[in-house]
Structure formats: C-alpha cells, structure tokens
Amino acid sequence: MSGVTKERNACFARVRAARAVLGLVSVLCSASLSAALSESPFPAIQIRTETHQIEHPIASNQVALVQYNSGHRSEAVKVWKSLAEQGDTEAQFTLAVLYNRGDGGVAKDMIEAVRWYRKAAEQGHAIAQYNLGVLYATGTGVTRDFNAALQWWRMAALQGHSEAQFNLGLYYAEGTGVMPDPAEAVKWWAMAAKQGYAAAQFNLGLMYMKGEGVDENQDEAVRLWHMSADQGFNQAITVLKVLNLNP
DSSP states (O other): OOOHHHHHHHHHHHHHHHHHHHHHHHHHHHHHHHOOOHHHOOOOOOOOOOOOOEEEEEEEEHHHHHHHHHOOOOHHHHHHHHHHHHHHHHHHHHHHHHHHOOOOOOOOOHHHHHHHHHHHHTTTTTHHHHHHHHHHHTTTOEEEEEEEHHHHHHHHTTTTOHHHHHHHHHHHHSSSSSSSHHHHHHHHHHHHHHHHHHHHHHHHHHHHTSSSSSSHHHHHHHHHHHHHHHHOHHHHHHHHHHHTOOO
C-alpha cells in the first residue's frame, strides 16, 4: 500500500512541476483549435442518406438522392428545389450543401447557401444550425457575427451536436463574442466530452487540472487526457508524455 502511495505522490509531484508547461500547452491548443474552427471544412456537411417511414417528401428526397448518385444531378437538384420551396428541411439542407460546395451542376454561391441553411436551421435542423454558426463565426457569406454564431451553436448544442457544444465551450473559455465564463465552458465541454469528442476531453482536462470553472481534480484531468489520447488527439498525447503518464 505504501508503494502505491509513493507512486501516486511521485506522479502528482510531476504534475505540479509541469504546471507551467500545461499552461503553455493550453495556450497553444487554444490557438490551434481557433484556427481549425476558422478554417472549418464543414465535416458535418453531407448528403444525408437516412431512411424514414414513408412520407411523400421523404420518398422524394430518396428518389432525388438516387438520381444524384447515378449522375442525373440536374434532375435531382430540380426535385430538391421543389421540395425546399415547399418547406422540406432535408431538401433545404441539401441545397445549402450544394451551393456551399458548388456541386451537382450548381454554381458555388454562399449567399444562397446561407439562405437555405437558415431556412433549415429555423425549422430545427441541428447540422444546418451548426453550419450556419460556422458561417457567422468565419464571416463566410454573411457579415462576421460572433453573437449570432453563439446563438446558432447553442440551438444545435441543445440538440446534442458535439461540435457545436465544443465551439460554445471554446468561445466561453476565450471570451469570444461573450464575457469569459470558465464554468460555462466546462459545462459545454463536459457535454461534448461525454459524447467522446477528443478535443473537448482534452480541454476539459485542462480545466480540471487548473481548477478553472470547476474544482481542481488532477485525477479527473489525467483520466480525460487518457480518453483523448486513446483517440489519437496529439495535445493529450504530448501532455501525458511530458508528465511521464503515457497510456
């Protein structure tokens, strides 16, 4: 038992000695994540292929998707435009994707992309809400507006969108478009971390290590970093190596 205690004390002596390094990693991580957000490749944007119970708009969306994937893209776009004008959220989202990409015979047009994202987002489409938030955060197709980005991300985050939860945490931690609020950052990162979002697990670990927005808990910090590192998140791997706490 005494051997375990000595090992534990030695471990956290290393943690305390590395606090300055952890602070530096926090700054570097924050900067890199902000850059990644600004250059977001919209990983959530995709032509959705989920099937649902038979309803005419859903069935029509599936027909359009088959047409699109078989090379009959102009016909598919006509179907989606018709459905979108009738208020179908999936068609609105799909049109936004096509205008964002300049795909399917549709010329790239960010104003049109924003218009269709907004229509889908206003009807509660979580991915459209998230993407619209990114457009506002980066000033793409709209005037840059951090407050609007926060509002759209919050809507998506409340529907369980992990990237939106992560971005909210980042903005509250950095004070971007809002007063800095470490506790609020912890809240959103905890939601994303619970869903397995590696960057949120890492940042949440930093908050536990430093006692910002949450009671200091070095055990929990290390646990979160191991979870993040297990997914290959480089910052978590680096910190664990610095602390000689490799997985």
